[in-house]
Amino acid sequence: MIVDVELKLVGGTVADPDRKGACVAQQVAQDPLGEVGAAPELVDGADAAGALDAATELIIQAEKLLDTVDHQDEPTWIRYFNHAYLADEVAHCLHDLGRAPAARSQLAEALSGVGEDRVRRRAIDAALLAATWLRTRDLDQACAAGRAAVTYAARTGSGRCVERVAGVLADLRVHADYAPARELREFARAVLPEADGMAVTLSGGS
Structure with missing residues (x-):
């Protein structure tokens, strides 16, 4: 069973x-x-x-x-x-x-x-996918998956989704000078500001 x-x-x-x-x-x-x-x-x-x-x-x-x-x-x-x-x-x-x-x-x-309608599930999985790309230092793939995670998470009211996205954004902050990472943070700040704010807290930055 x-x-x-x-x-x-x-x-x-x-x-x-x-x-x-x-x-x-x-x-x-x-x-x-x-x-x-x-x-x-x-x-x-x-x-x-x-x-x-x-x-x-x-x-x-x-x-x-x-x-x-x-x-x-x-x-x-x-x-x-x-x-x-x-x-x-x-x-x-x-x-x-x-x-x-x-x-x-x-x-x-x-x-x-x-399905595409399961936005909470897809947001969490996209954030995990971004994290796996970060682990293997593929920043372009990580940022692409991170953007998908932000997009899905912005369509939910899930605190867990926000936390998962924030974790990815926090890990990307060490690459703040890399254009795709910077663009992802700007995108998140625009459509999912709570995740951007949480990422700042997690990374101890500003």
């Missing part, structure tokens, strides 16, 4: 992993689809412990489990969870693990499976 997939991805990052693991095991038994969605967080926890191979195996298990799910048998609240959502979760984990190219690959799948 979908809950199994989701829980597998989130089970390993809490302060008490043994207690969380027991919780996850119980919920997985009740709802396999949730297990799929939980796998990326376990990946993060596993890699932090030096078990990258185990982390990779969790992702593979989650993908296989999702292939076996009949969404009509799942609770209504989790039926949205598909391969695009799994790719989104995995992309965030891979980025946190410092694997920017792999994260971008997952983001491509995630974005291909979500």
Whole structure:
């Protein structure tokens, strides 16, 4: 079931992993689809412990489990969870693990499976995409993705979107003399001023 997939991805990052693991095991038994969605967080926890191979195996298990799910048998609240959502979760984990190219690959799948009307999701993913390009020092790609993130975030009232965009803008401030970075900041200041202001605070600048 979908809950199994989701829980597998989130089970390993809490302060008490043994207690969380027991919780996850119980919920997985009740709802396999949730297990799929939980796998990326376990990946993060596993890699932090030096078990990258185990982390990779969790992702593979989650993908296989999702292939076996009949969404009509799942609770209504989790039926949205598909391969695009799994790719989104995995992309965030891979980025946190410092694997920017792999994260971008997952983001491509995630974005291909979500409509243009899902602006909050697309804003967050675009900001993550920008962050992956920054990590590999591709400023042009980072600024292009950052502009998309600003555009989407400006269409939402989501504080989380603003925070994600602000993080990208803050990281770009060290490249303030680079024309695309400067243009992105000016664009953000015009259409999403709260993100620009938060970026200033995050970077300790003015």
